[in-house]
Amino acid sequence: MAIESPCLVELATASAVRLHNVELRTAILNIDDRAADAGGNRIHLQRVNFVGGADAGLLISLNDPADTFRSEASSFHYPQGIALEVGGTRQDLNEGGTITLVASELLAEDAGGVGIWLAASEHDGSFEAVETVAESPAGVTVVAGSCRIQRHGQPIDCSTATVADDLARQAQEADDEN
Numbered sequence: 001m002a003i004e005s006p007c008l009v010e011l012a013t014a015s016a017v018r019l020h021n022v023e024l025r026t027a028i029l030n031i032d033d034r035a036a037d038a039g040g041n042r043i044h045l046q047r048v049n050f051v052g053g054a055d056a057g058l059l060i061s062l063n064d065p066a067d068t069f070r071s072e073a074s075s076f077h078y079p080q081g082i083a084l085e086v087g088g089t090r091q092d093l094n095e096g097g098t099i100t101l102v103a104s105e106l107l108a109e110d111a112g113g114v115g116i117w118l119a120a121s122e123h124d125g126s127f128e129a130v131e132t133v134a135e136s137p138a139g140v141t142v143v144a145g146s147c148r149i150q151r152h153g154q155p156i157d158c159s160t161a162t163v164a165d166d167l168a169r170q171a172q173e174a175d176d177e178n
Contacts, residue, residue, distance in 0.1 A: 003027065011062075014039035023049040029078075030059045033067070040066030045074045052078035057114065061085045065096025065121070075105040081114035081138070082106050087121045097125040099144070101132040108136035115139040122160045 006028040011017070015033065029052065033041050041062050048071070052058060057080040060069060065088035076082055088096035097120035108116050115138030120127050127144035131151065134140045142149075147158035 001025070003029065006030075008032065010035045011041055013037045015041045017041075017043045018046075019044075019048045020046045021048070023051065025051045025053070026058075027053050027056050028058075029056070030061070032059070032061045033063055034061070040064055040068070042067070043069045045071045047072070048074040050074075050076045050078070052080070054079055057081040057083075057108075059083045059085075062097065063087070063089050067096070068098040068100070070098075070100045070102075071104045072102045073104065075107075077105075077107045077109075079108060079110040079113060081108045081110075081116065081136070083114070083117040083119075085117070085119050087119050087125055089121075095121050095124050097121050097144075099125075099127045101129040101134075103130065104132045106132070106134040106140075108138065111137040113138050115141065118142045118144075120144040127158070 002025040004027060007026060009031045011031065011033040041064060050058060056078050058076060058078040062069065067086050069084060069086050084099055086097035086099050099118060099120050106116050115136040116134050118127060122143050122145055124145045127142055127147045129149045142158055145160055149156040149158055
């Protein structure tokens with residue numbers, strides 16, 4: 001399926017989107033639930049390929065604490081950038097949201113683009129990636145209260161608390177060197 005012009009998909013309250021064995025070629029694609037009333041939205045993708053044109057980016061923005069995004073054996077190729085925001089930010093709550101990526105691939109190839117942004121609430125949102133690749137010369141950012149990445153069978157703790165501890169340790173090491 002192809003969508004030639006920029007597209008905004010506005011989800012209804014408590015939507016459940018399931019796509020299986022689909023290839024979608026798009027220009028700019030935004031999927032958003034802001035226009036709906038509060039309610040848990042679920043997006044579940046299996047063996048889905050999203051491919052953006054040369055100037056395309058992908059934004060998926062879900063704003064309720066019970067929202068979930070799950071991708072299995074799927075790929076997302078958008079040169080200008082990919083943003084997955086499932087952060088429970090409706091009414092400035094900043095709580096909840098779950099992102100799960102299993103055997104998936106996210107690529108944003110343009111160095112002048114915005115890179116890849118994967119965010120659940122830094123307070124109590126959850127991010128998990130198992131055998132998933134996310135690559136962009138413009139950078140990859142993950143934000144979540146609970147964060148776990150498993151690559152080649154090795155776990156990586158990328159939670160907000162662990163990242164904060166690592167930054168504090170690096171700052172202390174820099175101070176010790178001076």
